Amino acid sequence: MPGAPKTSSEKTAAWIGITLWALGCLFGLIFLSWMFLISPLMTPYAGEIIKAEIIAAMFAVPACLVYMTVPWIVDRFDPEPWWALAMAFLWGALAAAGFAGLINTIAGAIGEGVAGKGGGDFLGAVISAPLVEEGFKGMAVLGMFWFMRREFDGVVDGMIYGVFAALGFAMTENVLYYSSAIAKGSVTGAGMGEFTFQFVMRGILKPWGHPLYTAITGLGVGLARETTKGWVKWAAPIGFYFIAVSMHAMWNFTSVLSGWTGVPLFFFLLIMYFIVLICFMIMVFWLVAREGKTLRANLQDEVLMGNMTAEDLDLICSPFGRLKARMSKGAKGHKMVMVGIRLGMAKWHAARAMKGQKQTVSIQSIVPLRQELIALRQELARGY
Template sequence: MAGWSPAVALSFCAVTAASLSPPPRAPRSLTVLAPVLGLIALGLSALIMLGLGASKVGPMGVLVGAGAALLPVGPVVAAFLWVDRWEPEPAKLLWLSFAWGACGATACSLLINSTAEALGDLALGHGHGDTIAATISAPIVEEAAKAAFLIGLLWWRRQEFDGLVDGIVYAGFTAAGFAFTENIYYFGRVFAEYGFAGATGGVIAAFVLRGVLAPFTHPLFTAMTGIGVGIAARSTSGKVRVFAPLLGYVCAVLLHSLWNSSATLGGATAFLTVYFLVILPILASMIALVVWQRRREQRVVAAQLPGMAEAGWIANSEVSLLSSLTGRRGWRSAVRRRAGAQAARAVASYQTAATELAFLRDAVQSGRAGADAEQRQRHLLSAMLSARQEAVRAPGALTGES
């Protein structure tokens, strides 16, 4: 892969000079105080959940539950990272979404669901509150708590959403965090009552049910809201921006309620019927939607790259390499062999910035970019140059044939 021409280098120098003037900065109270308060809230939520868990199932139950809950989290997170390969979302936002699901959303849900359970027992008699909480309160409250992060991200960081895939990825990470904490409690409670393989199979049976058969249920529910948020982010209609997330949330609640009702009220037959005739087909449809959307993203990027090369933003020889995941992976592998892991990471950052710039150009052309499009374009161009300069410092990283 040939290096850049002098014209391309001069174009980037001009871009860098244009971006030297810093963009308008948010008030210091927002940039410093808000994140600190958010981390404090998440930390307190984590401590509350840990204390409640220990009081209900004991320290050993928490440890056993955490160990069992960790096993299904890995494959679920890996699946969403695989989905997010075209234009990887910022790692700090992905882990923040996971932390919100694991700490903030679970703490809010526990408080409201416990209240609903107590009110149900008072109104309908002892034992009925748990049914009310599982079939009505939990779907409404839990999906709202998980959706809060998605709506907040759409409000403050709308530029992070380039389509449905981004909404699904953030929803999946938030729900994976929620399911992780919830599984700690379920596995710990079963261990406290039955041990590893007691009267009803204990932790082993619970793990097969929640960790093997249905590890994607919470992400599947919340993905409905994520789809709505993704649609809202791409729309120029005010009504769509309001009603798409709302409709997605309603679908998430209904699906969640159906799942809980089949497990709580219907017995094994109803549960298996819902699992095989509803959950699995919807999961298969979600996978098909993700594959289709990833192909759309590839077409968007491939359509924008020639114009970016013509403008002098990327080298002509890089158009084909940036147009497919295979080309990108081969490029990084070749750089890693020649110049090491640090240069390969710089190339990966360059590829990500080029992809974000391609999506931004597509948004500008369709009228969805917003008033800060020019500022974001300067920022992305500057990021591309910085990543490329870092890679160039390693001899042979961006010259020669890949």
């Protein structure tokens, strides 16, 4: 939360978080390099595989960029800084994908060694993948919660970080699945049928699978950020993580069962997926509207004190306030809305801290943000 200088403990926490993030991404990149480059070069089909990976990336990356606009549009009031979203995305694309790929491969090999191919599919896809993938994707949200709390206000932020981490993960995973299908069709002469199926399923029908699961984990971490109850701070992240794992495992089990029986059972699960996704999106929009009501409740007294007008309050609490302010008042109007939002958030944090009898740096941000808001309004009134 801008407004007050960072304390030494905040700076230390941020550096620890950045260091862990960098190490995770580095080791994840090493594992991915083995999977995507070194391992193919050790086969007689290296050229076909690498060519397939390039083609796969040409489909997976642009689609991911399009999907990234959705959480950006949804996060209307206090959008997360681009660098924080980039960190979450890269963690998902490199660290989570790399570590999960390694662990799932080992789990699948162990299962196959013990119980044959069916055992490998079950242990790798149904047991390991949901636990490991949701765990590593969720680390992006936990990292922001633990190490960069100023950039983490509550439930909406937790879901946004979760979605960006999951989009990064899904992009890398899609390159793997698409390239495998393309290479298989090229080597066997089967054509692009398998790739078409994978692209339709993963890129069109179910692109929000991973983001949905990790947003649920982010919801739990966001509840931990908002609550003043000690037990909720532990129970919510763990509980919602296992909900995400269960949903992921259910989908993977249905896919594995379809492979065993030859019956496309996952098409029935698609119907449930769409119902859950629609319900979840309704909840997200409700939470965003709740954020606007929270801002209004914490800024009403600023109108009474004469620090802003009722019209300013309506603009700040509108989902499209930043856009309206930029169009009508220019960059300075946009900045005024952002400062007003940060002031409301700081007061919300302070109220939560006092309720839980805890300390928060947000209390120190209130006066500087209020003064900045007053100064911006005066400049706008003078026509600067």
